[in-house]
Structure formats: C-alpha cells, structure tokens
Amino acid sequence: MIWSLQAAPDLTDKQFAQWSKLLEDRAGICLSDQQRVFLQTQVTMRMRELGQxxxxxxxxxxxxxxxxxxxxxxxxxxLVVKETSFFRHRPSIDFVRGYLQNQINNKTLKGSFDIWSVGCSSGEEPYTLSMVLNDCFSLAQLDPYYGVIATDISRAALGIARSGVYPQRKVEMLEPHVRQRYFKQLENGRYQIDPELKQRVCFNHANVLNINEMPGIDQNVIFCQNLLIYFRRWLRHEIMNAFVDHLKPGGVLVVGLGEVVDWSHPDMVRAPVDDVQAYIRKAAV
Known part of the structure; x- marks a missing residue:
C-alpha cells in the first residue's frame, strides 16, 4: 500500500522531544505533550508531499x-500560522484608540504615531490598528501622521498580509461603515484593503527571539497578543523586557489578557483597566 494512504506513524517519545527542542530553539515555541498530535499531523503532511x-x-x-x-x-x-480576525479583542483595540485620542485632545502627540504589531499573522491585526489610527486623525481633522510595522515568522502569512485581499467570511462580520470605508469588493467576492491604508503598514519577516530583527525606531504602542502564550515563562519575561527598550517614554505595551503573569519592570506601570493587559512606560525624568 502507498504510504500516503496509510495512517501516519506515531512519533516516538524521543522523536517528539527532538522535534520539540528544534521548534523551541528556533522559534521559542514550547509544545506540551497534548500538542503531540498537532505536531505529528503537520510534519507528516509535509513528509507526504516530499515522499518521505x-x-x-x-x-x-x-x-x-x-x-x-x-x-x-x-x-x-x-506550525505557527494561527486563525485571526479583524478587531479581535475589541477592548485592547479600543484601549489603543483611547490612548491616541487622549494625546490628540491634550496636544501631547509629538511626531509620528508608531505601532508595532508583533506576530501579525495574515495581517488582520495591523490593518485593524491602522483603521483605528486613521479614524482618530480623521475625527480630529488632522493629516494622518502614523505608521504600523507588522512582523511575523511565517513568510506564507506575510504574503497574504501584503496582498491585503481577504475572503468574504473575514469581512462580513465588520460593521457596514467600516467595510464600506476600508474595503473594496472584488469581482470574485473577495475584499481588498483600501490602498491608502495598506501603504501605512510595513510587513517584515522577523523572529521575536532575535533582538536585531526588532524595529529600529521607538514605538508609541507595541501590540503583542496571542503570541507569548507559546513561550516558556522566563522567555516571555525576557521578550517583554526587550519590548520596553523599544517604547517611547509614555508608550504602551499591550499583550493578551492573562498571557503574562507576575511580570514587572522598573520603567513600566500597569494600566488601570480590568479587561485589557497593558503597561505604560514612565515618562523620562
């Protein structure tokens, strides 16, 4: 019988440990034993494609x-491409909106407003953030002076993100005015991100474990959700510490609710909100 038609052989404990170590060493991702089937399935599918x-x-x-x-x-x-959506976890998105609006209202915004979307996957998150920033500047009748850097380890996901084209199911849940303003329906039923919005987002391949692949300019907001949960506790803390060094004074670090516990940094304070896990960098003395 052809192997591709047979049931996949099970990973031995030694093989699972070997593959898990490779994934953790290269990507920081720590697999539990419960994820053995997932790893086995994905590796097996690729092996079948290669005839191994x-x-x-x-x-x-x-x-x-x-x-x-x-x-x-x-x-x-x-192994790493995850399902995502536009306006995922609205409390965190609204927190960023309020943060920018306060700076505009108080006239404390200096220079460009910059956001880094970490682990951006297929682009829904950075495009969402760009929509929110654009709305804030438009509401204040100001020229949109902002930029979004989006990074991910998956080149395939980045390819989708750069195209800015999404299936109907990704867009149909958005409010009609958002869909009308920021998308164009194509003849095949798919939707294209507004070109001007698309120009505001710069997608780059990067591994969050490599400090030299982080943005070279300090950010107003670092937005990192649904990524740190795959790392060991000590590594989460190290990454968070590295993020601090890439924030402007007064800048905000937003992570997934409950993704990081008992982390503290002398330059950061926890934002006083219950439904968002965010930290604010103290202003320079």
Missing amino acids: TDYSQYYNRVVDGVSGMIEWAVLIDR
Missing part, C-alpha cells in the same frame, strides 16, 4: 545546511 516516510530522516533534512533552512521555512508556516 521516516521522521528522523526528515528531521536530518530540516537541519542540514542551507537547503535545510529553506525546508524549515516551509515547515514553520504549517
């Missing part, structure tokens, strides 16, 4: 030189 039948042989292929890095880039897309 042995986990260990495929592992050796992935870690072998330049060709291995190319294969790793393909595999990591299967």
